[in-house]
Amino acid sequence: MANPCKLGCGRVLLSTAVVHYAAAALSDRGRKRPSNEDAFGFSVEHGVYVVCDGMGGAAAGEIASSLAVDEVLRLLTSRAGDEAAPLEQAPKEVVEQAICAANEAIYFRAQRNPQLSGMGTTLVGLLTGERRVLVFNVGDSRCYRLRDRRPDQSGLEQITLDHSLVEEQVRIGRMTPAEALRSPLRNVITRALGTQSCVTPDLFELEAEPGDLFLLCSDGLTRELSDPLIESLLGLDLPLDGLCARLVNAAKKAGGQDNITCLLVRAES
Ligand code: CA
Numbered sequence: 614m615a616n617p618c619k620l621g622c623g624r625v626l627l628s629t630a631v632v633h634y635a636a637a638a639l640s641d642r643g644r645k646r647p648s649n650e651d652a653f654g655f656s657v658e659h660g661v662y663v664v665c666d667g668m669g670g671a672a673a674g675e676i677a678s679s680l681a682v683d684e685v686l687r688l689l690t691s692r693a694g695d696e697a698a699p700l701e702q703a704p705k706e707v708v709e710q711a712i713c714a715a716n717e718a719i720y721f722r723a724q725r726n727p728q729l730s731g732m733g734t735t736l737v738g739l740l741t742g743e744r745r746v747l748v749f750n751v752g753d754s755r756c757y758r759l760r761d762r763r764p765d766q767s768g769l770e771q772i773t774l775d776h777s778l779v780e781e782q783v784r785i786g787r788m789t790p791a792e793a794l795r796s797p798l799r800n801v802i803t804r805a806l807g808t809q810s811c812v813t814p815d816l817f818e819l820e821a822e823p824g825d826l827f828l829l830c831s832d833g834l835t836r837e838l839s840d841p842l843i844e845s846l847l848g849l850d851l852p853l854d855g856l857c858a859r860l861v862n863a864a865k866k867a868g869g870q871d872n873i874t875c876l877l878v879r880a881e882s
Contacts, residue, residue, distance in 0.1 A: 637853035644869030650674030669732030719807025833871035
């Protein structure tokens, strides 16, 4: 099946190039779950950022999400002999290969160990370059971009599309967003790493401007907080680690039903 791929949005490039990025992340068990099956990892130096949300019985979800983070980071930061960051090479192929390898690592580990059978994980990732970024995802963990707009416009844009049963029903008009939130099927995801021998990510290539703020997060954040609330919290004048703490605390205050993870990446001039 063809892979949906969104290319640049046609904006005129600014003369000011983005020259570097800053990042911070925070993960929390939440208030109801006994353990944290989310995982994250990043390397500002290599321009690679990943958030995963694992699933499976006992410790399987934790194993799946941490395996995926480790494998994708390892593959995207250590291409032997290549000095350039992955985004400056052949990014889409590199990302697809890394996702495929992470998928196989989880899948074959589950095959070897019956206690891990059925484990899997979502993955949302970001590769950064000087003027553009590549977002990739499998499952219902999301990437948003906050960009300065006029005061009457929302600057927060959801970049990824959830691979979940209810979101797919919403997209074809068979369910309203409110029905999706209440549906008993809301936890069913339609694509995951590790549950089948092969998986393909969605890829979104975007231009980056100084000031852009990217949020990668698990559904423990987005089920508790509306997009307008996320946008208002991201607009606070705080360092990135302070913004992560505000997001996580707000999600816990709103219920904290699930593990909560957020990773923020800011493009700076
Ligand atoms: Ca979750």
